[in-house]
Amino acid sequence: MSEPAFVQQLNFHARDASNESAALQAALSLGLFSHLPESGSGEPVPLDALARRVGGSLRGVRAVVEPMVALGFVHLETGRGYSLPATTAAFLRDAAFTARLHEARRWWHPSAKLPEAVRTGATPEGNVLGWFREQFLSPRAPAPSPEAADFEDRLARNVLRTQALVTAGELGVLDRLVKGPAPLEDLARDVSAQPEALGVLLGVLATMGLTKQEGDAWGFSEAAGRALDAQSLPYFQRALPATMAYWEAFGHLDEAVREQKFRLDLRDPETARRIYQENASRISSIFASHLRLSRKAADLVRGMRSLAGARVLDVGTGSGVWGAAFGLADANSHVTYLDSPHVLDAVRPHLAKLKLEARSRLWAGDCLSVDYGEAEYDVILLPQIIPALPPSELPGFFARLARALRPGGLLLISGYLLTDRRDGPLDALYFALRRYVSNEGDVLSLPEFRALLTPVGLTAARGFDMPIQQVVVAHRGDVPWPATATATAA
Ligand SMILES: C[S@@+](CC[C@H](N)C(=O)[O-])C[C@H]1O[C@@H](n2cnc3c(N)ncnc32)[C@H](O)[C@@H]1O
Structure with a gap:
């Protein structure tokens, strides 16, 4: 072999x-x-x-x-x-x-x-x-x-x-x-x-x-x-x-x-705290290799619009590896890292090491209930967070995020993307099964994302292949698609 x-x-x-x-x-x-x-x-x-x-x-x-x-x-x-x-x-x-x-x-x-x-x-x-x-x-x-x-x-x-x-x-x-x-x-x-x-x-x-x-x-x-x-x-x-x-x-x-009885229930705050904390420290330990991936996504976005002075929001930041990539992508960008308070502790050392502290804000809160405001951000990142959220919350969540996007703003969702028929890839289905058995959220296909994004005005959405993961980029139809990147689906 x-x-x-x-x-x-x-x-x-x-x-x-x-x-x-x-x-x-x-x-x-x-x-x-x-x-x-x-x-x-x-x-x-x-x-x-x-x-x-x-x-x-x-x-x-x-x-x-x-x-x-x-x-x-x-x-x-x-x-x-x-x-x-x-x-x-x-x-x-x-x-x-x-x-x-x-x-x-x-x-x-x-x-x-x-x-x-x-x-x-x-x-x-x-x-x-x-x-x-x-x-x-x-x-x-x-x-x-x-x-x-x-x-x-x-x-x-x-x-x-x-x-x-x-x-x-x-x-x-x-x-x-x-x-x-x-x-x-x-x-x-x-x-x-x-x-x-x-x-x-x-x-x-x-x-x-x-x-x-x-x-x-x-x-x-x-x-x-x-x-x-x-x-x-x-x-x-x-x-x-x-x-x-x-x-x-x-x-x-x-x-x-x-x-509907879940032996590992991530909707239980104590269990969620334990598992997400372990997760953030595990991701922290592979921060460098993860950062290579998130920087590729930042390059994709930079191919679509300038990040000079951009205000970026990283929702469910974990180790902060996605927000940090956008902090590094332009010397004048400003990134807000949102997660629960105990997870944010894992973010600080990385920001210090990358000298990003001055252009960063740590925001402790529940992403389903915080007020995102109106026209606040140029880029909103949702890295691997959708599968952690109850599917019934997603329509309201996307509506609040769309409202918080400035004109020419981009929403970037990263993680697994299922085929349109939800019959693969297998590793994404097993990832989805883990989410199910721990009473978390779901893994979606591009048509399912479009059905959530279109009603809130994010009428243009495409999937892009990245090493290991995929990203879905969505906007109001006011940003040109990059000429070079290969989309996974039209
Ligand atoms: C799978 S991790 C992804 C971490 C990071 N974005 C990445 O891609 O490496 C999901 C993160 O979402 C956070 N999270 C889950 N539910 C949340 C909520 N309701 N509000 C804020 N953060 C939440 C968890 O604490 C965890 O750090």
């Missing part, structure tokens, strides 16, 4: 693989598939009817079914509804196979005990090591078709792959392997693990292409050795605690869809 492909897969296993398993397991537990006809043999089921049949909320059922469409396990006929491709319908009729899928669901919560199992060799929650051994290291009965094998792998094993990485990170196994290969007994002593249990973990990591055994020594595979060193490992490992913050909630995704 090439190095970029290996790194991409590793990042998928650290972030999204468990989200994918959660979506598939919830779809199974909700009986979502059993309410859909086989394509061509019955009327496709529209989303509202599917939600009724499943007994879940529209938003919840949509969050679960959209990745199924992107993965090809469910078929979406635009304007009509959902049905099952013949391949999916066939393997779901196989009772022995679906029993295996249901058995896998039982292991979501026990699998989070893997670190303890590797340390001690056993856990009271059942034979967690035995389950990992069975899923990765023992011969298995074949699945009824290649599509079924793929479905089972994503549903049952992706979650375990994430947990294997989390365990390797938590026990210091990855830090130890960076130093070079060693016999199992020595590794076990160095990371305070039970040798046989550590052997299972290393074996699972080997099936993921991360480790290899030579003689009695275990070490990184060549690809892992190239991708992970003392410098890149901390960056990679930083994703793992964030993944674990959602673990419990994802184990109850079906319950959230049916009962």
